[in-house]
Amino acid sequence: MKVITGVAKKETLEISEILAREMDGCDVRVNGAVHTIRDMGDVAFIVLRKREGLLQCVYEKGLSEFDLKDIREADTVEFTGRVNREERAPQGFEIRIRTVRILSEPAEPMPLQISKWKMNTSLEAKLNNRAVSLRNVRERAKFRIQEGITRGFRDFLYGQGFTEIHTPKIGAKSAEGGANMFRLEYFHRPAILQQSPQFYKQMMVGVFDRVFETAPVFRAEKHNTKRHLNEYTSLDFEMGYIDSFEEIMAMETGFLQYTMDLLNREYAADLEILGIETPRVDSIPQVRFSEAKQMVAEKYDRKFRNPFDLEPEEEYLIGQLFKEEYDADFVFVTHYPSKKRPFYAMDDPEDPVYTLSFDLLFCGLEITTGGQRIHDYHELIAKAAARGMETEGMEHYLAAFKHGMPPHGGLGIGLERLTMHLVGEENVREATLFPRDLSRLEP
Amino acid sequence: MKVITGVAKKETLEISEILAREMDGCDVRVNGAVHTIRDMGDVAFIVLRKREGLLQCVYEKGLSEFDLKDIREADTVEFTGRVNREERAPQGFEIRIRTVRILSEPAEPMPLQISKWKMNTSLEAKLNNRAVSLRNVRERAKFRIQEGITRGFRDFLYGQGFTEIHTPKIGAKSAEGGANMFRLEYFHRPAILQQSPQFYKQMMVGVFDRVFETAPVFRAEKHNTKRHLNEYTSLDFEMGYIDSFEEIMAMETGFLQYTMDLLNREYAADLEILGIETPRVDSIPQVRFSEAKQMVAEKYDRKFRNPFDLEPEEEYLIGQLFKEEYDADFVFVTHYPSKKRPFYAMDDPEDPVYTLSFDLLFCGLEITTGGQRIHDYHELIAKAAARGMETEGMEHYLAAFKHGMPPHGGLGIGLERLTMHLVGEENVREATLFPRDLSRLEP
Numbered sequence: 001m002k003v004i005t006g007v008a009k010k011e012t013l014e015i016s017e018i019l020a021r022e023m024d025g026c027d028v029r030v031n032g033a034v035h036t037i038r039d040m041g042d043v044a045f046i047v048l049r050k051r052e053g054l055l056q057c058v059y060e061k062g063l064s065e066f067d068l069k070d071i072r073e074a075d076t077v078e079f080t081g082r083v084n085r086e087e088r089a090p091q092g093f094e095i096r097i098r099t100v101r102i103l104s105e106p107a108e109p110m111p112l113q114i115s116k117w118k119m120n121t122s123l124e125a126k127l128n129n130r131a132v133s134l135r136n137v138r139e140r141a142k143f144r145i146q147e148g149i150t151r152g153f154r155d156f157l158y159g160q161g162f163t164e165i166h167t168p169k170i171g172a173k174s175a176e177g178g179a180n181m182f183r184l185e186y187f188h189r190p191a192i193l194q195q196s197p198q199f200y201k202q203m204m205v206g207v208f209d210r211v212f213e214t215a216p217v218f219r220a221e222k223h224n225t226k227r228h229l230n231e232y233t234s235l236d237f238e239m240g241y242i243d244s245f246e247e248i249m250a251m252e253t254g255f256l257q258y259t260m261d262l263l264n265r266e267y268a269a270d271l272e273i274l275g276i277e278t279p280r281v282d283s284i285p286q287v288r289f290s291e292a293k294q295m296v297a298e299k300y301d302r303k304f305r306n307p308f309d310l311e312p313e314e315e316y317l318i319g320q321l322f323k324e325e326y327d328a329d330f331v332f333v334t335h336y337p338s339k340k341r342p343f344y345a346m347d348d349p350e351d352p353v354y355t356l357s358f359d360l361l362f363c364g365l366e367i368t369t370g371g372q373r374i375h376d377y378h379e380l381i382a383k384a385a386a387r388g389m390e391t392e393g394m395e396h397y398l399a400a401f402k403h404g405m406p407p408h409g410g411l412g413i414g415l416e417r418l419t420m421h422l423v424g425e426e427n428v429r430e431a432t433l434f435p436r437d438l439s440r441l442e443p
Numbered sequence: 444m445k446v447i448t449g450v451a452k453k454e455t456l457e458i459s460e461i462l463a464r465e466m467d468g469c470d471v472r473v474n475g476a477v478h479t480i481r482d483m484g485d486v487a488f489i490v491l492r493k494r495e496g497l498l499q500c501v502y503e504k505g506l507s508e509f510d511l512k513d514i515r516e517a518d519t520v521e522f523t524g525r526v527n528r529e530e531r532a533p534q535g536f537e538i539r540i541r542t543v544r545i546l547s548e549p550a551e552p553m554p555l556q557i558s559k560w561k562m563n564t565s566l567e568a569k570l571n572n573r574a575v576s577l578r579n580v581r582e583r584a585k586f587r588i589q590e591g592i593t594r595g596f597r598d599f600l601y602g603q604g605f606t607e608i609h610t611p612k613i614g615a616k617s618a619e620g621g622a623n624m625f626r627l628e629y630f631h632r633p634a635i636l637q638q639s640p641q642f643y644k645q646m647m648v649g650v651f652d653r654v655f656e657t658a659p660v661f662r663a664e665k666h667n668t669k670r671h672l673n674e675y676t677s678l679d680f681e682m683g684y685i686d687s688f689e690e691i692m693a694m695e696t697g698f699l700q701y702t703m704d705l706l707n708r709e710y711a712a713d714l715e716i717l718g719i720e721t722p723r724v725d726s727i728p729q730v731r732f733s734e735a736k737q738m739v740a741e742k743y744d745r746k747f748r749n750p751f752d753l754e755p756e757e758e759y760l761i762g763q764l765f766k767e768e769y770d771a772d773f774v775f776v777t778h779y780p781s782k783k784r785p786f787y788a789m790d791d792p793e794d795p796v797y798t799l800s801f802d803l804l805f806c807g808l809e810i811t812t813g814g815q816r817i818h819d820y821h822e823l824i825a826k827a828a829a830r831g832m833e834t835e836g837m838e839h840y841l842a843a844f845k846h847g848m849p850p851h852g853g854l855g856i857g858l859e860r861l862t863m864h865l866v867g868e869e870n871v872r873e874a875t876l877f878p879r880d881l882s883r884l885e886p
Contacts, residue, residue: 001728001730002728002729002730003726003727003728003729004689004696004726004727004729004775005693005725005727006693006696006697006725007603007696007697008690008693010686012684014604031684031849033649033847033849050652051604051606051651051652051653052604074846074847076683076684076847076849076850103684103849103850104819104847104848104849104850105819106845106846106847107820107821107846108845108846110846111842111846129842130646131646131649131650131839131840131842131843132649132842132843134650135649135650140650140651143606143608144606146609147606147607150607150609151597151601151607154594158594160450161457161494163494163586163587164590164593164594165586165876166589166593166659166676166858166876167876168659168674168877168879169612169661169674170625170636170661170674170884171884172884172885182613182628182629183627183628184625184626184627184636186673187663187665187881189884191884193613193627193636200877203573203574203886204574204876206476206575206578207574207577207578207583208494208583209494210494215658215659216609216611216612216659218612218613220630222630230613230629231611231612231613241455241474241519241521241546243453246447247451249447250448250449250450250451251450253448253449253450254449254450257449282448282449283446283447283448284446284447284448285444285446286445287444332447375547376548377549377550378550396574396885396886397574397886399554399572399574399575400574400575401550402549402550402551403517403550403551403574403575404476404518404519404548404549405519405547406474406476406519407547433608433610433643433647434610434643435611436611438630441613441614441615441629441632441634442614442615442839443646443839443840
């Protein structure tokens, strides 16, 4: 009987394998997509795009046993050849090609010049040709960094005793936030797409104490800005048995420290391609909402109209102020007014006009909203009632509290926003593989 | 200025911390939810439910500085007390309680007896009281195992050079599989929820060579069975530069090997709670579709009507046959008829009636569908045309092929199905935190 016993070593080598083994002078087999061909007459440089980077291969008349014309850009190929130390090549070595096997050929030439270092192309064109534009080495490096963030989030939280959960994205229509939700029909019943795993992760605090989820959320908001998406990836956690809401901020800081470390350790090549350094996260300033508002109004001589929330420009200026005065890229703004926070937010016992909540700003952009939640059933019911809210449809959420919940709190991080500022972009679509916005439903 | 510098050590200790430090006789602080109280007169056993397990604490008149009546089941509490070695306690030690701080109290008694070892409760009742029923130690252990599977999938694939991607769940209505999709309105345009990340992950093979995603998928199928969900978590990967479709099965086998190892190493406590052992995955038999069909028909003397697919009973019997004859829990069934596979499946060049595809059966249940895909643009177009398919709406998918794609293939694994049989359950809802089926949209 035929059996499968696990992953066998491939005959083809990856860049890191050749580098690790010091294979100068050895015969190897490599594959990849033909990124560029530069024909110099008797010699041609054929650069392969591999998952770990670009690999310079050299076609030499006489040595290479095929015709250069047999190879075209965007072919995928397998070469045999000899490793040759070459300081000027991107990896410090090149492959002197002997034979080729063509694995596949394109049907049409490229619509975009992906082999340029920086693609001189509009965002619109890049998004319209997503399967191709992401083949650019800089474009794809952003999403390697995005992987590092998600990976750092999970690995750090596993180490802190969190359990990963998967909560449903289709739900019944509930009283909370009926607006801004996409609606659908679920076997002849009205349903919505969840705009956050908030209720579920809180319910699961009663089960696992500490939980997290990394999953899509859906917001039917009609914002058309550089920072809004209608579907995005939310990094959520919720933790029980907290002594203060500062523990939540400490956990987020720990995540950022762990992740910047991980990026520098395992994603150094991608950071280098993008020409970026990770921001300082050893200590993150915290400032009260009302103080931050005042500091900005004074320093920049501005008046802001909304006393209950921060306008985007105000957030931006808070970021600027803390960068200028403390060289801080991140700022925790705490104690948001109760009026602008959801009913489940815990009011500050010392001044119930405000809540034990926070936003984390990164370069003046909100990337996290979090805080302590009410854990007492009667208190939760009372606050909902005081707001004139219907609790119909929230029975399952409330049941968790009815039967006992520890003090807890948590947060949600917008993955694409965090990625965007880490990789030095200004539009969140640049940090999204396939963005969904008011006008974009494809690809 | 106040700053946050990262995670501080908590004063309260977790079970593993006490075990690691050999703290017999030491004074400690612990917290948890009151799982049970057994009053023996002068002494009472108060069992705390903590994320790592149950912790036996002892109330002793005279020593404990509070009234036993102050404590009720489902309170969350913080105790101070002394560690006492005790072989009969679940962790090998207990805490002799000195003081208590009540952190929270329930508003009503429990609707289910969660402190029983096995809850003698219907699935329906467990699902209707999900926030409470999952507090049962056995119930929650299933989802720790589920975490281990997802974690193993990602960690193994990171190590194999895969990049994690996030693809959109809301999409435009496309020609492929318009049936079985949930429909919604997206800013006055018709949209659907993706039933698989298939097209996106293939497009990303052209970018990263090897990609994976762990995310929800949505199927509007009207099946009401023990093995169907309308929303589930799909573990997907897709890999380029394959030499044969067996490489995909080898990668899945590698994932299973890595994951069973991880479960035995880091989830041993949960395996023990559930009383289960991980299945053998050192070698997984593979059998051709047509052979498997014949073997089952002969051995069990059955006739099956559908020559192009496996009926559920047939799958079950294949599982039984391979268990009986080879002691195998897993079987790869390969070379499914082209007729029943999607248009992008690669036909077997040696016999194009069949495809280079496979399902993985676990205990006779399909948990994976995978295979090699067509990578040549013209071939893909031709196969779609031969089926009379419209390619309208698939332009972005096809563009990836038009501009060159390596030979590739991949698979999708149903996380809940895999979890179900690993933890010894027979209904996929038992392995889903909040299942979505024909009748269930809440909690």
